[in-house]
Amino acid sequence: MKTAIIFGASGGIGREFVAYCLQKYDHVFACTRQSQNFETIEGEHQGALHLMQVNPTTERELKVFAQFLGGREFNVQLIINACGVLHDQDGLAPEKKIEDFNVENFEKSVLGNTIITPLIAKHLMHLLDKGAKQLNTTGVFASLSARVGSISDNYLGGWYSYRASKAALNQLIKTLSVETERRFKHSAVIAIHPGTTDTSLSKPFQANVPAEKLFTPEYAIRKMMAVIENVTLDDSGKFYAWDGSLIEW
Numbered sequence: 001m002k003t004a005i006i007f008g009a010s011g012g013i014g015r016e017f018v019a020y021c022l023q024k025y026d027h028v029f030a031c032t033r034q035s036q037n038f039e040t041i042e043g044e045h046q047g048a049l050h051l052m053q054v055n056p057t058t059e060r061e062l063k064v065f066a067q068f069l070g071g072r073e074f075n076v077q078l079i080i081n082a083c084g085v086l087h088d089q090d091g092l093a094p095e096k097k098i099e100d101f102n103v104e105n106f107e108k109s110v111l112g113n114t115i116i117t118p119l120i121a122k123h124l125m126h127l128l129d130k131g132a133k134q135l136n137t138t139g140v141f142a143s144l145s146a147r148v149g150s151i152s153d154n155y156l157g158g159w160y161s162y163r164a165s166k167a168a169l170n171q172l173i174k175t176l177s178v179e180t181e182r183r184f185k186h187s188a189v190i191a192i193h194p195g196t197t198d199t200s201l202s203k204p205f206q207a208n209v210p211a212e213k214l215f216t217p218e219y220a221i222r223k224m225m226a227v228i229e230n231v232t233l234d235d236s237g238k239f240y241a242w243d244g245s246l247i248e249w
């Protein structure tokens with residue numbers, strides 16, 4: 001039973017990945033810290049939706065989730081980490097200048113943007129690889145990163161915590177891809193940038209974005225899934241943009 005797992009499923013992008021995957025997978029696990037429902041995912045779909053209240057920054061919860069999955073006949077073929085944070089209502093905001101930098105906001109950024117991917121990998125990578133082997137396909141672990149996390153692409157400065165937490169995420173993904181080649185031979189690990197997408201994360205920063213460069217979640221997910229669905233083992237360790245072009249680390 002072809003299975004996809006989406007983390008950050010209550011987010012603007014995560015939710016849309018869930019909706020898309022329900023058209024293509026037998027089972028979709030929508031993992032979120034929230035105890036909300038997904039009644040707004042409407043229409044016919046082939047897959048069964050499983051809502052899981054899992055906090056991916058809490059290892060105990062990931063471990064219980066992995067044990068649940070491992071004890072059943074789910075062939076995990078796709079894992080997407082769509083978690084991330086740029087601002088919140090308690091003072092987290094992208095820094096305009098170095099004087100705005102502080103420890104608390106940097107730690108929040110690392111928590112939401114950096115550590116979730118390695119924790120998911122630690123607990124679920126073996127299940128992805130087993131599922132891919134059984135389905136005779138490539139298992140894909142895709143993490144939502146951001147172009148501003150690219151060190152070589154940084155021309156504007158600012159946004160210290162978000163940039164650095166995504167750059168660290170990128171290094172973790174690259175490092176995981178090296179181990180994956182050796183240990184999880186049926187799987188690939190990639191970073192992907194969605195483009196500026198109309199969600200609560202980008203909302204405060206949309207004013208100067210030309211209309212044609214502000215994507216709906218539906219469009220961004222359709223484009224990203226066209227990339228993800230064509231990932232092969234040779235693509236592991238790459239950093240993709242939404243349109244399939246490569247971004248320098």
Ligand SMILES: NC(=O)c1ccc[n+]([C@@H]2O[C@H](COP(=O)([O-])OP(=O)(O)OC[C@H]3O[C@@H](n4cnc5c(N)ncnc54)[C@H](OP(=O)(O)O)[C@@H]3O)[C@@H](O)[C@H]2O)c1
Nearest residue numbers: 008010011012013032033083084112144196197199201202
């Ligand atoms: N929107 C854009 O323009 C844009 C551009 C570039 C990159 N991205 C990246 O795309 C991804 C999705 O963003 P989005 O636009 O969908 O944002 P969003 O609507 O704010 O959703 C982000 C989700 O991340 C999860 N999350 C946030 N902080 C967390 C924490 N501390 N621990 C665990 N989970 C946490 C939450 O999911 P739950 O509450 O369900 O657990 C939240 O719903 C992020 O990685 C973001 O950096 C977005």
